Amino acid sequence: MDRLIPWMLLKDVPGIGCLLAKRLLERFGSPEGIFAAADRDLLAVEGISSKLLEALRGARVTDKIRREIDRTRDLGIRLVPLSDPDYPALLREIPDPPLILYCKGNPRNLAPAVAVVGSRNATSYGVTTTRHMAVDLVRCGVVIVSGLARGIDTAAHEGALMGGGRTAAVLGSGLERIYPAENRRLFDRIVEQGCVFSEFCLDAEPDGFHFPMRNRIISGLCLGTLVVEASKHSGSLITARLALEQNREVFAVPGNIHSFKSTGTHTLIKSGAKLVEHVGDILEELRIGVPAASGFGAAWPIDGPLADLDPEEAHVAAHLSVYPMVMDELVRRTKLSAGKLAAVLMRLEIKGVCRKAPGNQYALCPSEQGTIP
Known part of the structure; x- marks a missing residue:
């Protein structure tokens, strides 16, 4: 049997989310061990009800699962299960890591990483600041992680690429449903110089509820999360909250006190997030050394x-x-x-x-x- 099939099968069991799946894996060691376990042992795991036991027992390998695995191989996309050595180590530590990651590009050497998130409708100040921060961070050996969204996410990925560093994107859709569509070229550039992740099946649409799920992966891959421009109800604040729940650092760039796009970041700073004026503030907090040849503080490229x-x-x-x-x-x-x-x-x-x-x-x-x- 293909080693990926038990993982895909467990992922598809109704009612078994990532949190409960991790609990089962810690008890039984592998998907095969879960499916082979006795009823009494499964019911002894916190959260497993008679209904979920019935769902586990009724799990069957379908043609849909086999076709999905075959398509990923045809498209040059890797399926990276939780047990794979290439599964990001920091992400494995969160309470609810994805059972399996769809990955296009190279998932290795993604540490140390910092997430950079913020407003989709960013100001020129936000875009400029984000690109500058990303350039300096990658020059210091930091990997930039973001969500490929418009605005701050796009600026973060572009800055990392312009600085010659690595960047990873996490999608709220399948890897065959790139969103937003205008970032197709950026998607390809990230694949060449880093990787793109998703926990969703290849053709999954960018449904609204996918994005809070995606955000826990963005923060989970990183030592800390930097928020640049966020309104009071920005989704990037969800990423910041998840980072705190994962025991990771949160940073925020101050903005114009008269702009509603700064209210979220200023609230974070008031609540204890570290105020960032330059990347040295981030490096110091995360105890990341600056390579001698990094060029940190030098001027960045201009177009x-x-x-x-x-x-x-x-x-x-x-x-x-x-x-x-x-x-x-x-x-x-x-x-x-x-x-x-x-x-x-x-x-x-x-x-x-x-x-x-x-x-x-x-x-x-x-x-x-x-x-x-």
Whole structure:
């Protein structure tokens, strides 16, 4: 018998969710052991009722299960059961890990990992900040995990790829139902440079109830979860709560106090999440060392019209934000002298890239806010 069939069979038993399945596996060791166990031993497991015992006894290998396994192989998708050495170690520790993961790409070497989540309808500030954070994190050897959704998720994956690092996406649909559809190309790039996971069958639609289930996998793969822009009722707050329940760290990036898209992140900070101004805050909390060759703190790549700037101008522009920043902070970030920085900022003003604000502060011009990755 195909070694995957008992796992797929257990996964399909009505009423046996991931929490109860893990409890059964801890007692009987394997799906085969569960199906072979005596009735009295099964009923002795907390949560197993007579009705669930009947469901276990009635489980049969169907053509649907066999076809699903055959299709995954034809599509180059791996089925990774909980017992597989390539099953992510941190995910195995949560109370309700998926019995089996659908995986496209390479599931190995996904540690240390940080989840980056936030608003689907992100502002330019959120997108820019997320990309910058992701670039710096992967330069320090951190894997970025997110959900392939629009907005912050997309920016997190893109930043990881631009930084030459690894990233993993977790879908709330099957791997043959990529959602949102416009992220198909991003999906392919992630597969080349990381992996994409789902616990749902290949053709599962992106139903609403799938996403809270997906979120526990995002947080479960990681040492901590970083929230960038979240409204009061954002789904990313569910991911943060799940991270806490899994005994993982929660981080939040502060935003504009006048924006409703910052209310969720600010609530997290008030509740004890660590405020993040730069990735050093995350690395310090998670005790992740910075490789000497990481380039941490260096300027990140710039696309679009800003690509024509000279190296000094590009370096400074990459450290500007959509919010005004005082000169002292820019000196600290760019590591340029005050005189040199002032000269470069003047050139950027002339080129229409940045503007001077009251109080000797500088910010990107509105037309350039979306061009820095």
